[in-house]
Amino acid sequence: MKTHSIAVIAGDGIGPEVTREAMKVLDTAGQVFGFKTQRSVLPYGTEHYLKTKEILPDAAFEELGGHDAIFLGAIGDPRVPVGLIEYGIIARMRFGLDLYVNLRPIKLFDESLCPLKDKTPADIDMVIVRENTEDAYSGAHGFTHKGLRTEVATQTMVYTREGVERVIRYAFELARTRPRKQLTLIDKANAVRAQDLWTRTFADLAAQYPDIKTDHAYIDAACMWMVKNPEWFDVAVTTNLFGDIITDLGAMVQGGMGIAASGNLHPGRVSLFEPIHGSAPKYAGKNVACPVAAIMAVAMMLDYLGHKDAAAAVEGVIAELLRSKRLKGVGTGVHPTNEVGDLVVAHLREAALAR
Ligand code: IPM
Ligand code: MG
Numbered sequence: 001m002k003t004h005s006i007a008v009i010a011g012d013g014i015g016p017e018v019t020r021e022a023m024k025v026l027d028t029a030g031q032v033f034g035f036k037t038q039r040s041v042l043p044y045g046t047e048h049y050l051k052t053k054e055i056l057p058d059a060a061f062e063e064l065g066g067h068d069a070i071f072l073g074a075i076g077d078p079r080v081p082v083g084l085i086e087y088g089i090i091a092r093m094r095f096g097l098d099l100y101v102n103l104r105p106i107k108l109f110d111e112s113l114c115p116l117k118d119k120t121p122a123d124i125d126m127v128i129v130r131e132n133t134e135d136a137y138s139g140a141h142g143f144t145h146k147g148l149r150t151e152v153a154t155q156t157m158v159y160t161r162e163g164v165e166r167v168i169r170y171a172f173e174l175a176r177t178r179p180r181k182q183l184t185l186i187d188k189a190n191a192v193r194a195q196d197l198w199t200r201t202f203a204d205l206a207a208q209y210p211d212i213k214t215d216h217a218y219i220d221a222a223c224m225w226m227v228k229n230p231e232w233f234d235v236a237v238t239t240n241l242f243g244d245i246i247t248d249l250g251a252m253v254q255g256g257m258g259i260a261a262s263g264n265l266h267p268g269r270v271s272l273f274e275p276i277h278g279s280a281p282k283y284a285g286k287n288v289a290c291p292v293a294a295i296m297a298v299a300m301m302l303d304y305l306g307h308k309d310a311a312a313a314v315e316g317v318i319a320e321l322l323r324s325k326r327l328k329g330v331g332t333g334v335h336p337t338n339e340v341g342d343l344v345v346a347h348l349r350e351a352a353l354a355r
Contacts, residue, residue, distance in 0.1 A: 003036040004068040004305055009089070011045040013279025014289035014337075015073025020292035021341030022071065022298045025314060028345045029302060032352040040067070046077035046085050058325040061096060064068035068341035069301050070272040073294065074279035087139075093272050094132050095139075099264035100163065101170050102243060103300070104131035104276065106230075106260070109319040113255030113329065119230060124253055126233035127178075128169040128241025134163045134262055137240045157194055159239075164201045168266070172209045182234035184215040186222045186242060195239065202237075220345035223249055239311035251276055255322075258290030258330030263304060273301040280332070288333040291340050292318060317347045 006026075010019040023039070027277055040063070044056050064070055075089050093099065108114050108124035141155035172315075175183040185202045189195040206214045215232075217225060219242045225232055226249055238246065251260035257277035264272040275293030283289050295318065303311035321327040321343060328334055335343075 001034055001036055003038055005038045005040070005066070006301075007040050007042055007064050007067045007070045007190060009042045009044055009070065009075075010073040011089070011108070011279065012047070012077045013074055013278055013281045013284040014277075015045065015075070017285070017287065017289055017337045018275060018291040019071065019073035020296035021344075022073075022294035024341045025295050025344050026298050026302075027062060028348050029298070029307070029310040029314060032348060033307055033313070035307060035310075039193045044089055046080055049080060049085060049088075053289035055085060056092055060093065063091065063212060065097060065270055065271050066168045068305060068343060069270060071297065071301060072272060072274040074275065074277065075282060076279040083090065088221055090274075091137065091139075093161055094264055097270060097272070098133060100131065100167055101263075101264050101265040101267070102132040102240075102264040103174075103265055104128040104243070104247040104250065105259065105300075106233075106247070106254045108254050109259075109322045110255075112325075113259070113322065116227060116230070117253060119253075123231040124229065125249070126230070126237050126350065127174060128243055128247050128250060129167060129174065129235060129237040130164065130247065131167040131240045132243075133240070134158050134160060135240035141188060157239075157241075158194065159194055159197050161197065161201065164198055165205065168198075168202055168205050168237050171235055172205055175212045175235040176209070178234060180213075180234040181211060182213045182215065183209075184217055184222075184233060186219055186234040186236050188219045188242070190218060198239070199263070201263050205280045218313045219246065222246060226250065247276060255330050256290075257293065259296060261293050261300055263297070263300045265304065271301075271304055273297040273304070283332055288331045289337050290332060290334065291337050292327070292330045295341070295344055313348060313351055314344070317344055317351055321347060 010016040049055055075085050105127045108121045111120050136155050136157050138158040143153050145151045175181055187195045187198045189199050251257050260276040262276050275297050299311045299314040
């Protein structure tokens with residue numbers, strides 16, 4: 001029986017609760033589909049930092065690289081300086097492990113979840129491929145004359161030909177696996193002229209993928225289309241910052257932050273899976289957070305680890321529970337957190353018996 005080693009960082013706020021439910025589902029998937037996971041549970045996050053002043057020690061970071069995958073619950077806490085833990089843990093893993101693709105599927109499972117009028121599951125089924133190592137996130141920033149009237153603050157958007165090309169290539173390959181075979185480039189090259197590198201790289205690669213229908217939208221228009229005509233999107237590729245923003249919009253279109261999951265990937269290497277939502281400190285420990293996003297992140301992780309059947313089964317159970325209204329939604333407080341995990345586990349077992 002195959003054993004996968006998984007590092008688990010439950011993190012801050014609601015992270016531990018949703019991670020607990022996600023791990024229940026992972027264990028059940030293993031029992032049903034015949035694999036095991038060996039998990040190293042790592043304590044990093046704000047609580048650990050406040051106690052020890054340790055964010056993500058080098059030795060722990062080195063060890064992460066030796067796992068098959070990493071699962072992260074949520075990070076962020078108002079008790080510590082803005083960005084400290086985010087950069088110290090999430091960004092460190094994204095950059096340090098070179099997880100250059102942030103894969104964010106947006107799929108509507110039931111019409112009732114969608115805030116847009118008259119949109120059905122047939123209209124909303126897309127994947128945003130967010131570049132994950134460059135752009136305004138690359139860390140190149142500074143302040144001069146700090147605190148004075150003359151203060152200047154800068155942050156540089158960094159794009160490299162290699163960084164842009166590899167993520168666009170990934171998106172073309174992904175588009176090839178989907179029935180519509182369509183790829184949209186989302187940028188703001190009319191104002192951020194450095195993004196002309198994206199325009200040119202996209203055009204160069206498009207010539208190598210004549211079977212893929214290509215399209216382009218500026219980020220402001222893309223936000224508008226995402227609400228007005230989400231059915232126009234199949235796969236879309238974009239920069240780190242625009243990808244961050246548009247996937248929160250996408251999460252709402254598919255039902256809310258309680259459902260949206262992501263994979264931070266370096267194909268062929270250790271990759272990181274997490275719900276898109278944050279740590280929601282005000283709901284921490286109350287058993288009200290929706291763990292569906294974390295469970296969907298487990299489905300993405302299973303897919304990545306090669307358990308396509310298990311991944312499809314988990315997604316299928318979530319879809320069915322939402323369609324049948326056994327799960328009445330993915331909002332905070334709609335169901336107790338632990339009951340959602342238990343329900344998914346029970347249905348996963350049932351689905352397996354029916355096979
Ligand atoms: C996300 C988050 C992070 C990001 C934060 C926590 C730094 O919003 O994964 O979308 O901006 O990438
Ligand atoms: Mg975000």
